[in-house]
Amino acid sequence: MIEMRAIGKSFRTDLVQTNALRELNLKINAGEFVSITGPSGSGKTTFLNVTGLLEEFDSGTYILDGSDVSKLSDDKRSDIRNQKIGFIFQSFNLIPDLNVADNVDVPLRYRRMNAAERNRRVAAALERVGLASRSKHLPAQLSGGQQQRVAIARALAGDPRVILADEPTGNLDTTMSLQVMELLEAINAAGTTIVMVTHNPELAVRAHRNVHIIDGRLSENAVPASSSGDSNGFESTTLDQKVIPIREHADARL
Amino acid sequence: MLAYNIRLAGLSFRRNPALTAMMMGAIATGIAAAIITITLYHARSGNPIWWKADKLYAVTMDTRSDDKNERDFSPNPEYPPFQLTHRDAEFLSRSDIPLRKARMFKSSFIVTPTKAGMKPFRRVSRVTSADFFPMFDVPFKFGAAWTRVQDEGPEAVVVLSQDINEKLFNGENSVGKSVTLDGKDFRVIGVLDYWMPQPKFYDLNNSAFDISEGFYIPFGWTVPLEIRSNGNMNCVGKGVKISSFHDLLTADCVWQQFWAEFADQTQRARFQQFVDSYVADQKKLGRFPRPLNNRIVDVDTWMEMNNVVGDDSRMQVALALMFLVVCILNTLGLTLAKFLGAASITGLRRALGAKRKDIVQQHLTEVVLLSFAGGVLGLILAFFGLKGVRALLYTPFVDMNVQQSAEVGRLLTHIDITMVLAALAISIVTGVLAGLYPSWRIGRSPPAAFLKT
Numbered sequence: 137m138i139e140m141r142a143i144g145k146s147f148r149t150d151l152v153q154t155n156a157l158r159e160l161n162l163k164i165n166a167g168e169f170v171s172i173t174g175p176s177g178s179g180k181t182t183f184l185n186v187t188g189l190l191e192e193f194d195s196g197t198y199i200l201d202g203s204d205v206s207k208l209s210d211d212k213r214s215d216i217r218n219q220k221i222g223f224i225f226q227s228f229n230l231i232p233d234l235n236v237a238d239n240v241d242v243p244l245r246y247r248r249m250n251a252a253e254r255n256r257r258v259a260a261a262l263e264r265v266g267l268a269s270r271s272k273h274l275p276a277q278l279s280g281g282q283q284q285r286v287a288i289a290r291a292l293a294g295d296p297r298v299i300l301a302d303e304p305t306g307n308l309d310t311t312m313s314l315q316v317m318e319l320l321e322a323i324n325a326a327g328t329t330i331v332m333v334t335h336n337p338e339l340a341v342r343a344h345r346n347v348h349i350i351d352g353r354l355s356e357n358a359v360p361a362s363s364s365g366d367s368n369g370f371e372s373t374t375l376d377q378k379v380i381p382i383r384e385h386a387d388a389r390l
Numbered sequence: 391m392l393a394y395n396i397r398l399a400g401l402s403f404r405r406n407p408a409l410t411a412m413m414m415g416a417i418a419t420g421i422a423a424a425i426i427t428i429t430l431y432h433a434r435s436g437n438p439i440w441w442k443a444d445k446l447y448a449v450t451m452d453t454r455s456d457d458k459n460e461r462d463f464s465p466n467p468e469y470p471p472f473q474l475t476h477r478d479a480e481f482l483s484r485s486d487i488p489l490r491k492a493r494m495f496k497s498s499f500i501v502t503p504t505k506a507g508m509k510p511f512r513r514v515s516r517v518t519s520a521d522f523f524p525m526f527d528v529p530f531k532f533g534a535a536w537t538r539v540q541d542e543g544p545e546a547v548v549v550l551s552q553d554i555n556e557k558l559f560n561g562e563n564s565v566g567k568s569v570t571l572d573g574k575d576f577r578v579i580g581v582l583d584y585w586m587p588q589p590k591f592y593d594l595n596n597s598a599f600d601i602s603e604g605f606y607i608p609f610g611w612t613v614p615l616e617i618r619s620n621g622n623m624n625c626v627g628k629g630v631k632i633s634s635f636h637d638l639l640t641a642d643c644v645w646q647q648f649w650a651e652f653a654d655q656t657q658r659a660r661f662q663q664f665v666d667s668y669v670a671d672q673k674k675l676g677r678f679p680r681p682l683n684n685r686i687v688d689v690d691t692w693m694e695m696n697n698v699v700g701d702d703s704r705m706q707v708a709l710a711l712m713f714l715v716v717c718i719l720n721t722l723g724l725t726l727a728k729f730l731g732a733a734s735i736t737g738l739r740r741a742l743g744a745k746r747k748d749i750v751q752q753h754l755t756e757v758v759l760l761s762f763a764g765g766v767l768g769l770i771l772a773f774f775g776l777k778g779v780r781a782l783l784y785t786p787f788v789d790m791n792v793q794q795s796a797e798v799g800r801l802l803t804h805i806d807i808t809m810v811l812a813a814l815a816i817s818i819v820t821g822v823l824a825g826l827y828p829s830w831r832i833g834r835s836p837p838a839a840f841l842k843t
Contacts, residue, residue, distance in 0.1 A: 190741055190838040211745050217837075218743020229738045229841070233401045245394055246743040290742070 143196035156182040171343035222291025226303035237271040261289035281312030399756035417764025420717025422771035427710035438587035452683035473644040488650035494518035496621035499571035515605035533565035533580035544610025548576035721824040733840035740837030749833040757825025765817020776803035
């Protein structure tokens with residue numbers, strides 16, 4: 137489903153170049169549930185952005201669902217995001233002035249589906265996450281767990297090949313976290329590939345496979361530290377940074 | 391997608407009503423200022439008889455002496471005087487080249503009403519030829535104009551304006567009734583329907599924005615009744631003495647206007663030749679010492695020569711348009727701030743599959759709708775603004791009563807359908823101009839740039 141070969145991604149300011157991903161190689165099969173862990177600043181979010189075609193990368197090859205998506209136009213990338221990828225975010229990212237049904241409807245609008253088909257899909261997705269009765273509610277009228285379930289319904293409505301979840305339980309309490317996790321597992325059991333970034337070792341181990349990122353590189357099946365490091369159980373790190381010499385800096389601006 | 395984008399625009403307005411109101415206010419103010427100045431300019435510069443633009447011509451001849459120190463009779467020393475002497479107008483009126491022709495001047499008469507309780511009053515009038523009415527398409531409510539024969543007679547007939555007929559005869563059909571002007575009885579032969587061309591193109595000497603006359607009597611009465619002009623009169627040479635009406639008729643004093651209607655340009659060219667030949671003959675008699683400068687000009691040129699629309703009006707329009715540009719730039723800044731404020735939602739939409747063009751269309755729809763609303767608000771502001779202008783500037787005109795000056799003011803400050811459509815079109819263009827860059831900018835942003843993860 138996802139195959140990355142030697143993916144490199146760096147960010148450059150006037151004075152500093154940060155290598156967020158370095159020669160990253162990863163293969164995720166269809167139907168897998170992969171958790172991504174790593175210390176803060178290790179490149180997890182950049183990895184997820186690149187995987188979700190939200191950001192371009194500097195080098196390497198990315199094969200998604202059998203197609204090379206490394207050098208696609210912005211419109212093609214939008215199409216793939218819309219049709220093959222579902223996103224779940226830590227902060228839910230629901231549009232506050234749209235009701236639940238309209239939030240779920242957003243990706244379908246950009247697929248130019250007719251109203252009947254959109255309504256059918258929205259209803260089915262909300263039914264699946266147990267929020268059919270809340271379709272007219274605004275996000276602010278829902279609990280955090282319910283909001284995240286709306287976000288999951290939004291990701292599901294487009295019937296994606298892969299769901300990318302960035303800390304989906306990061307803003308939820310333990311009970312709600314478990315509910316969301318169970319929901320993701322059920323979705324995965326139905327055949328959707330899931331890639332989940334998490335700081336939570338207990339959730340990470342529930343995935344089929346755990347991939348650990350340190351300094352923009354992968355270290356598969358890493359064992360999370362249990363008591364040392366940051367509060368989430370992983371040691372902290374900083375990405376490889378180098379100060380650009382004045383001359384290189386000047387060249388970079390040319 | 392358009393309906394969806396309109397709905398999103400509505401939600402966006404509700405999300406930030408204060409900013410939305412500021413943007414709408416900026417656009418409305420700019421459009422109102424533009425509409426007010428353009429309306430005034432349009433009213434001042436519009437040809438009130440545009441359908442005869444290539445038919446009607448004012449005739450002028452350069453009667454001036456060769457004394458370079460002589461005071462000019464017109465705003466531009468290049469132009470000949472805008473009026474003719476009696477004898478020159480008399481000669482031109484004998485030509486049968488024009489389809490129609492009329493000489494005229496403004497005068498005033500004391501009217502002695504027969505209506506009980508009404509005191510005599512003075513009213514501006516026009517002494518003119520029979521062709522005046524068909525030539526200027528003057529509408530009649532009752533009766534008709536006099537004929538050329540009645541003009542030459544002359545017969546004691548008079549045409550009344552609508553308001554005078556209202557005043558003297560309560561608006562009833564007064565044809566056949568008698569009116570006493572300066573002690574002489576005239577029989578009413580016709581009553582005009584409402585007619586008040588603005589600018590009053592056929593006589594711009596005293597004011598371009600003046601009421602129409604109350605009485606029209608045949609030109610043939612000029613000499614028998616020794617009717618003098620109540621408008622401008624300039625005489626060639628220094629120290630010219632006009633001690634009798636006969637002196638006025640024979641002196642090189644200009645006080646009559648002359649208009650001609652031509653069927654086509656060939657006819658006009660023939661008349662130009664006729665006028666030039668006449669002047670050439672007169673030169674032999676010692677008149678018209680300056681080089682040939684006889685101008686036969688259409689209404690638009692005539693109004694331009696008379697400086698009906700001055701540079702100050704053009705400057706006002708330019709300033710108003712510059713102000714509109716400032717408002718557009720202001721709206722552009724506010725739009726950019728608003729869009730960037732909601733950039734996280736845009737980032738989310740991009741993540742969920744919106745293309746750049748979807749984002750641009752969505753935001754552009756919002757700005758255009760807002761501008762359209764601003765345009766409607768601007769029209770309302772312009773309506774009240776023009777009412778204010780009317781109250782401040784056009785009450786009262788010289789020689790007008792309050793009602794009449796209000797009527798001229800209404801004509802000058804009237805917003806017509808063209809102006810309404812223009813305002814709405816300007817508002818949409820404003821929206822596109824103010825929204826294009828912010829929409830493009832927000833659409834170009836990479837999805838991850840503003841996405842909250």
